[in-house]
Amino acid sequence: MYYYIMETAGKKTAVWQEKVKDILGDLGIAGETVAPSPARTIEELAQLGVVKGYNTIVAVGSQKLLNKVASVIINQKENRDIVLGFVPEDFTGSVAKKINVKDTQEACLALKQRRLETIDACMVEPNKFFLTEATIENSQAVDIYLTIDSLKAGLPANKITIKPGIALYVSDFSIKPKNKGFLSFLFGKKTEETSDIYSSFFQCETLRVDSVDEILSIKADDEIITKTPAIFHNRPKALKLIVSRDIINSKE
């Protein structure tokens, strides 16, 4: 049985949510549908779904909602295989691309076909998880100290992106020339893009981010999930996610 968690609906979202419910009904996979209210948060609703014994919990809406539901499922101490489904509101997001769905109909059909893929998640201490990416952004470059597994690194940066895996991208845009010359635009000189020596990329299992001068917010899908200092851990194969059948076919 399916348990659907939808976001609090605005006018536009309400129409879309009704459409989703209709499609799910037509496909014969309608289940209990809940939405957060002042009385119950998304996390509480997800927890309720787990307690009620649902094996498939579906987030219907944004990636922010998905991360919150995923956190609850991964944090379950019971050794029960709860599967996460996702009907994205925005199909340009990274998870929509990961599950390979292009519209609402496809996303709902994928739920019915139930092809599962075990995916990595990234944990932020103490107990938050995200499946998308976390970013630290600042208009000016600030001194950041990173502990990448056993490595210690110090660098000025104004954008840090952390993806499950853990893949870490660090950029300092303040050093790069802001305006391309007119001639280089005309003649297509690509020296600025190709000689980006101020960006870094690392892969690790554990990452600690410290900032000295100011406390920086770390956001995942426009929501602050923690602040510096923060510790991230890779959680390989943390969750089973329903993906499109096409994604399996293309891999085969």
Next chain:
Amino acid sequence: MSMLEKKSVSGPGTIVGANVKLVGTLYDASEIVIHGKIEGEVNSDKNISVTETAYVKGPVNAETVQIAGEVHGSITATGHLEILPTGKIFGSITTKDLNIRSGAIFVGKCNMPEGEKQLNLDKTEKEISQKEEETDYEAE
């Protein structure tokens, strides 16, 4: 799990930006590109590229190594080692295929185990042929 213990990772490898200062052992199964400063060991199963802006203080080990920056430490390349005109190496190098470009600075000892093996082989072959010639001469 430390970077040293990290299992083979298929991916784009590691890039150390020019404004980064790293301390510790850096390992990646894929390629490593260094633009910044590293104090510690750098190991890769594939390629390591030390670019013009880079400074490495510590041993560098990989299959293929390309040096355009400054390295203070030993370099071991199981395959090919190339020192570009801007490259500066202060330490011993071990490789089987070496290319030092004009303008590069190399202060240290160079070991070429494959070359030594070849030299020993050549010596043995020469000794054998000399002995054979001597035996033929005595027989005549």
